[in-house]
Amino acid sequence: MIERMPDRGGPQQPLLIARGLTKHFPLSKSLMRRREVVQAVDNIDFSVMKGETLGIVGESGCGKSTASRLIMQLIEPTSGEVIFDGESIGRSGLSLKKYRRQVQMVFQDSYSSLNPRLTIEESISYAPMVHGVPKSKAISRTHELLEAVGLAPSQYARRYPHELSGGQRQRINIARALALHPRLIVLDEPVSALDKSVEAQVLNLLIDLKKQFDLTYIFISHDLNVVEHVADRVLVMYLGKIAEIGPVDSLFSDPAHPYTQALLDSRPSMDPSRRRTEPPLFGDPPNPINPPSGCRFRTRCRKAWGLCAEQPPPFHQIKPNHSASCHAVALEAERVSE
């Protein structure tokens, strides 16, 4: 039977560190033109502490899903590395197979992430069997997991994905992710495709499972309310870069980066007096093939000035653990300290 891999570095050691993670997708292969790339994820650094939930938010196309696939090692990074519990992944450190026992993923589309020709039981027991668990044990583990996600094994184990509802399928996907006793689960928009009522059920399930199995989550979503509800820390991405990172309370109550402010303003308000008529953000995100020079957000930023076009903004720490990548924020902080 597969056991959970032991903790190595103690509680202070980040479970996962992404260092300079970069993914550029080559675009044209024409001989005449310069080889163009889409800078999906560009040099991002962050760490995930043990037991926390790190939320990653951003617009469509900002590189959230690419980041998740980079973390999962499903695609090769152009540069940079992922360090898991103090060990780098690859030839010298942690083997990919061992890494994959500890890090699992739940995909957004609950239907396409289940093999339509396999029963629920076969889908969930696949991973343990890959890691050498005998079939009978893998099946009994599958039944335990089905119980844990709130589906009766006697009713669901032998069914096919198309016989289940979206919420039920997402529960199956969560059960599958748990099958290897992972320590970290990457949740890539796990509730975006679900109805609101089902969404709440699945979110609560995720929160309960986190306690029950002592998990760490990376929770990717474009829904700010969901992230506020589940995350301990939030990372805001814009066009392949990190705009702001900080604890959920601090970031939601006091956003520093103009982009985070605009994102939070774009949430519909329940209070009629706070409803706004003009959009908080103008224009569309620029093309990631040719991102703007300097700060990538400057083309849509109300606070942008000359410096923003010249050099990329450094990370500026506003509060402990809360920092933003913005010239305006850095300038303001300087003024205050003077």
Place this chain on the structure above:
Amino acid sequence: MKNIAHSPMGLPEPIIVTPAHVADGYWRGVLGRLMQDRLTVLSCGILLIMLIVIVFAPVFAPYSPTDGSIARRLRPVGTPGHLLGTDELGRDMLSRMIYGGRFSWFIGITPVALALLIGGSLGIVAGFFGGTTNMVIMRVTDVFYAFPSVLLAVAISGALGAGLGNTILSLTIVFIPPIIRVAESVTTGVRNLDYIEAARASGASASSLVRIQVLPNVLGPIFVYATGLVSISMIIASGLSFLGLGVTPPNAEWGLMLNTLRSAIYSQPLIASLPGLCIFVTSICFNLASDGLRTAMDVRA
């Protein structure tokens, strides 16, 4: 972390669904839809009867297919003792048709089955691994694709000489490229789906991914396509026999019979066209069955 409304158990209430029922598999559903398609059932019925007759040829055939007497040559259809008449050497047509079916079916199905095995594996490998592997396999396939299939079959058979083995070999070579194409395109479509990613994220090896995750999803379309090739295979095989490149006399084979009887086309047109009719009916039935199978398998959820 905060928590919204919660059941006392600590877990959300399981969603109550319809009472447990026996999971009906995908293939059972396909069979059910297939049985409702009358045309497909009819074609399959005809093919089944043909199969039984040719498998038990000695039981059904009144005479030996090679025994004949010049005195009884080219008797018309309905002659007492010879239900379908006799051919140009006085051999019983019915017996020859039954025994000929054995060869025709054999050289119709065997090349497709072999090509399915070889082309299917190559195509799945090309589709699954992509990149350079795909390039090499697909470009070589393109070279074979450049020739018209009949011409390629005639050329290979001509170079190797007449005979059953060579006919099957040449037809197999003809059918490998199109099956590779179909297998490659279906596999490429499946390869990047989330469930393959999820399986890959579990640390599975490539061979396990192909066997358990990819194969069940691509086998259907490839198999349907191959079924459709059986009729073409029979026609080309008959064509090769007609040209004297396939089955050698005195063995009976529908294409070969068509060839030898062509001199009797004016005196006994019905007898001369009987083998052609057999080829026609068989290939139409295979085509219709393959179409029906495709429709039955297309239905999602």
